Amino acid sequence: MNIPRTSFIFWAAVKGRLLTKDRLVKMGYVIDTACFLCGTEQKSHKHLFYDCCFSEQCIHLLQQRLQITFPAPELSSWFSKHHGVSKLQKKLICAGQVAVVYAIWKARNKARVDQVVTHPAALVNQVLKDVLSRFWSRNTGNLSRKESAWLAKIV
Structure with missing residues (x-):
């Protein structure tokens, strides 16, 4: 159900392995380390996907x-068992989880x-529309x- 990209x-x-600012600094590039999405200091992938207020709202x-x-x-723990849901729901949940990480990136x-930050609600709406x-x-x-x-509630 996932899209390869x-x-x-x-x-x-x-x-x-994403080229976040902290990795670029380690590679020798001198750049401002402020997060493009929230403006606070970005130190790692952890900030981009967990500590950034933009990402927190999206998730x-x-x-x-x-x-x-x-x-x-941890992103890798997102695929733990979802109890009480069908096989189809599990597939859609996993596709949504992967798609939201891609959309945040x-x-x-x-x-x-472009120096334009997408609103988190618009991002999530687009993720669900695509999935x-x-x-x-x-x-x-x-x-x-x-x-x-369940599908009717998502839409």
Whole structure:
């Protein structure tokens, strides 16, 4: 269900391999280390995906819309078992989790280049739109009542 570019960015984020400002400084580039999204000092990947108020809002909004909680603080632990949900719901939850990390990275790059910060609600709405669009383009099976009700709440 995942899109390859989103999966790659998620993998790079889990491994701490994204070129965040702290990594660029370690590579010898002299740059301002303030976060493009919130303006505070960015020290690591941890800031970008957990400590940044922008990312916190995005993740919180996604949790609300999907009606779940992520077992923070590690990205790699987001895929723990979600009890009481169907296989389809698990796929959509995982796709949403991966897509929000990609969207945060994309928003960070847009803020760096265009100096425009996307609103967290708009970002999460776009993430869910993309995930559900991909789901509907690939889904040919019947949905249970529980799954249909859950999907109706997400939209």
